[in-house]
Structures are given as structure tokens and as C-alpha cells.
Amino acid sequence: MPSTTAIQSRPSLSALTAQEREVLYALGCGLGDAEIADVLSLPEPVVAGQLGRILEKLGLRDRIAAIVHAFDCGLVVPGRGPRRQAVGEVVWITARSGGGPASEPRLRISVLGPLRAWLDGRPVDPGPLRQQAVLAALALSPGRSVSRQELLDGIWGMESPCANVVPVYVCRLRKSLRLRERPDSVIRTDRHGYGLVRGVVEVDVASVEEYVAAAGAAEQAGDLPEAVRLCAQALELFRGEPLAGLPGPWAELEQLRLAERRVTLAQRKADWQLRLGRDADAIAELSALALAEPLNEPVAALLMHALQRCDRRGEALAVFDRTARRLAADLGVAPGEPLLRARWAVLRGNDADAGHGRAGAA
Template structure:
């Protein structure tokens, strides 16, 4: 067999099934083995060769952190890619410190898992800088620890700070005005001097020793290589994933996560005045800064500096001060929320015209606009509310697309996609009902009933409730052969 050999470690068969459907042989992967608990990993690796271990962090007996730590202490082993959620901050911090070389969020697109496994198998790390910053800052072991003065040169400290921020070799080279080869040489010496195993370990070290603090330590911008434009290029934002922005085709550095959270609270309510008090509640919630609303002008100034075009002289840029608060001027600014709404409207029109194939295609296009968890890693009640709202919107689209596929007779395609979605959202009964229908329509009656049993067991174990009427009706229909 050829391909990247993967050992799957997760205590839920439903999740492993979904992972198997993503890491397919035709895409260059081989499932070398599976484990239901971290305690079984050493034996599984002894019995088969693996290039990557995909490890869940939450397991009943030996969790992913302890299993990763044992692998590291046991000598040479395949790199570990952790599976986690945004609710697993403490576990994720522990996994990175235990030796995981990267992580994938469970609600990420399937493409992210594929790219992550390939990157880790090739010897690279797979880290989201924004999430890593939030996690390691929240769970820093000792904020007072410092790097011994005689260990690293000032240049090596600069490089280590940049590595901690998640910058690539090319970005570090541009910021420090050195070559990429020199950056790589510095990184190698840093790892050797500090006794670190790899780049992810250097990221953890930088946070543990206070070299990088989100909100206070941001990379210096690289000076533009061309003259400023007379007419500013338009602004474009993406919120259906980590918050990103571009001025024309140039990506913008939006600063630390709290600053981004304030920007999101304005951006997603364009041309609406948001009061100072409301912004404070949106971004800081129950833990406002001691200075109260006096902190807002500083954050807004930084946001304006991030978004202002090189030739722009307007004081307010797109964020304007009004009598009672701030307003984001939305004219001429594009976000990925607009095409999402347009594709949903297109699906509505196509379904009303009985063109189910066009409706399914429009739903697929809308789902494709998501590239991870919306506003990933941003703190505060507003960002959390928007994450839930957009996340629910995506799930509704997934369910609608699957229903359309079933009505079109695309049972196999629907079943594969629903299995992956249900693995990420194991309590979502409408997804389970659709998967049962898809499997039943394929003639896999036993598999359909197995889905019911697994979801019922999960609901009873996690919430102490029985499945709802929809899932029970679907089970009865499968039993009757309808």
C-alpha cells in the first residue's frame, strides 16, 4: 500500500467512521489502524507503521494529552495531530505542551483535516496562530518566567518572538530584513539552544516565557515595496472563518484578538451606531477593563490604522465617531455574508421552481463559503453569539442540501457528507435522521439503525434525554421498510 499511513485514535466509532470517509485512499491516505483509547496507542504503533497519529483529546481512560506525553517519553514516534473543539482550551494547551505538532478543530472543513495530515506527515506544523495565542496565553504556566539572558542573542529572540506569533519564514525574513535561509538557520540554533524538539514547541516556549502576549505584542508591519495608490483599493472582509481583511488583494494585519472582536462588533452592524456601553459589553462581557469605556478610543485608533489605505488622509477611515458611539461605514466594503445570503436566496428560488439540482448546487456554494468556525478565536459575547448564529446557518444549509440530494436520488453522496457532519455534531438529531434515511435508501438498514442506537446512547449519556419525535419516526420508518 502507498500513501500517508494514519492511525486514528478516538473513543467514538461514529467519529472514526467520519474520519475514514475524509482520509480516503484515492486522496493518498491509508488508515493503518484504529484505537478507541489512548492506552491502546503504543500497541497499535508496535503492530503497524504509521506516518501520523490523529488523536482525539477527550477519551474515557487515557486522554489524548497523556497518550501524547507517553509517546514522547517513549522515544521516536509518528507526529501527533490533535482533534479538538473551541471548548477544549485547557486540553489543547496541554496537548501542545505534551508534544502534539498541530491540531484540527472538529468543525473545520474536511479539506483542513486533509491539508493538516499532509503537512504534519511532511514534517511541518499545523497551528492556527490566533487560536494558539488565545489558548497558551489563557493557560500560561508561569507569566513571570523569562529567557535566561545568556542563552539567545537579540536577533534570535526577535526570531523566536516572530515564531511565537505564527509567522512564516518568509514573513520573518521580510520583517527583519534577512534571508529565509538565515531565518531557518536562526530557528535551528534556537531549537538546539533551548532543547526544543520542533517549531510548535518553540511557539509554546515563547508564550510560556512571556515573549509573546496577544494584544500587546504584534508583528511590525513590512514597509510597502511600491508607492501608495492615489485611489484607495476597496476593503474586503471574511467572517465565515477566522476574521480576515484585504485592501484590494493585499491582506491586512488586524492586530490582536480583542481588537478584532471590537472590529467585528462594528463590521457586522454596518451603518449602525453602536453605543460605547454596548461595545464594552459586546467585547469584554462580564470582565470589563478597569478604565471602562475609556479604553475604546485606543482600540478604535488601532483599527483605523490597520484599515486605512497608504494614501488615505481621512481621520476616521471607515470607523466613525458619533455622539453616542461608533459606526462602521459599510458603503463599498464587501463581506462574505452578502454572497452567502445571495446563494441562499438562489436556492430558495430554484426549489420553488422545482429545480432541485440547482437548489442543491446553490446550497453547496453557500456551504463552501465557510472556512472554519466563524470569527474563530475572537473573545466576547458578541463574537460568541455570531459564531453560534452562523454555525447554525451552516448546519441548516447542510441539512437542506442533504434533503435535496436524497430527493434527487444521490443517496451515497448524501450519506458520506452526513456521516462527516454528524461526527462533528453528534447530538444533532436532524443530521442523524437524514443519515438514517440515506443509509436506508441505499439498502443499509442495519447501518441506519446503528446510527439511531449510537445517537440515542450519546444523548442519554451526555444529557440524560431520549431522542425526539423526528428521530423516533425515522427509526420506525426504517423498521417498516419505508
């Protein structure tokens, strides 16, 4: 057993990203790489890479040392974990959880990708797509009730389903989402409609906003490295297209809103990286973002600014040309002010002007 002094000298779990802590937790519970990949829905090579970074960040020599460390720091509690609670458990370690797994039974809902739900740490089948859309609508309406008519309009649109279809779906969800230690349902009903009970349901979108708030506080305190770390953890909660596959006009609008939120956070993180002088990291992430969002002018402008800082003016101008062509071909419009200002700054060699394309507050 390592000495107390040795344990205290190692970096704390705060050095790890949210996903790395989940990997370490699963490793500490005795899962192999393939099982961890299945539990966290990650490719097995990604899991191996995460484990390597965990060992490096924590200064540990091998996997056995990592397992011991997971117990020493309290991340894993003896007698609890995926092998006892069934493979497929996912523990979210959010900004408010203090770095350890939640101990109370909770319903966890993820909408930042295909909808997924976990009850007491076990995955739950949320049912057919429209039933999933009902659950997603409640999850994304915290603190208020959603009426039956809102759900009908938002999920079925111009269709005319049976009037009782919403109560039927709610009834099914109540049965499948009942917590062991809670006799009543996690879905409440009042005269205004339906809503999720506060205090027992955790939604990944709320976790993102907690990270964002903490990142903003870190920026205000002058701790940009911590702001970057927290923003990265918020971005890791996105698992693909939000609400992927869910039907109806409400899901379409939420997909656009959440996708835009992701882009805004990525821009903010890149801006902080540039202010820290981490130009290479910012360029790599902005380049990937620009490929995913080829019509986003602020993203292109920020990438041009980052490239200019590294004296890569030719590449910066190539970004402008590529974006201008896509705007003309797809939208039939010319580049707007942010992109034109960024191009002018590159041509003049004026780094300060190029920075006007930076992201606003997250």
C-alpha cells in the same frame, strides 16, 4: 489561440465552485501550486485536486490551457493579479459579482473562521484579539451603529477595562484599514456609536446569504441542481469555527449562531441532493456532519432517511443507537420525536415517514 467557437463550446465558469474559481484565478496570474496553497490557506494536495477538477469540468487538456481559458473568459485581466499586487491577495467571487474579480478597492472581512481582513486585495493585520472582536462586531452589525457600551459589554463582559479602550481600538483600525482611494475611514461614527461604511466593505457572512437567497430562488424555479451548486458555494466560505479565538460573550453567541447556520445549510443541501437522487453524495456529507454534530437529532434523522433509501437499514439503525447513546451520556435525555419517527420509519420500511426528519427552509 483557441477559436471563438471552441471557447464558447466549453462549460462556463458557473460550472466551478467559488473555491475552484479562486484557484483558477491564481493559476491564471502565474502562481504555482505552493503559492496558490499559501494565498488561499489550503493544503497543497487540495490545490492539486482542485486543479484536476477544474480541467475536467472545463474540458481542458492541461494547466497551460487552463491559464489561457482564465484570460479568454475574462477572469484574469492582463497586468493585474497576485504577482503584481503581492502574494497573499484573495479575490472573492460572490453571487453578485457576476463571476469576475472585483475591480474597485474594497475592504473584505472574513469571520467564518479565524478573523481575517484584506485591504485592496492584500491581507491586513487586524491587531490583538479584542481589537479583532471590535472589527467583527461591526462587520456583523450591518446597517446599524454599535454603541461603545455594547462593545464593552459584548467583548469584555464582566471585566472593567479603561473607558477609552474602545475609541483607541477604533482609531487603530481606522489607520490600518484606510483604502488608498478613499480619504475618510471605512469606520464611521455617529451619535449612536460606530459602524462600517456601506458600499466599500464586503463580509463573507453577507456573501453566504446572497448564495442562500439565490439557491432558494433556484429551488422555486425548479432548478435543484443549481440550488445544490449555490448552497455548496455558500458552505465553502466557512473555514472552520466562526470567530475562532475571539473573546467575550458576544463572540460566543455569534459562534453558536453561525455554526447552527452552517448545519442548517448542510441539511438543506443534503435534502436537495436526496430529491435529485444523489443519495451517495448526501450520505457522505451527512455522515461527516453527523460525526461533527453527534447530538443533532435532525441531522441523524436525515442521515437515517438517506440510508434507508439505499436499503441500508442496519446502518440507519446504527445511527439511531449511536445518537441515542450520546444524548444519554452527554445530556441525560432520551431521543426526541424526529429521531424516534425516523427509527419507526426504518423498522416499518416506510421511506415517506423517514422524510419527516428533513431540514426546513434555509
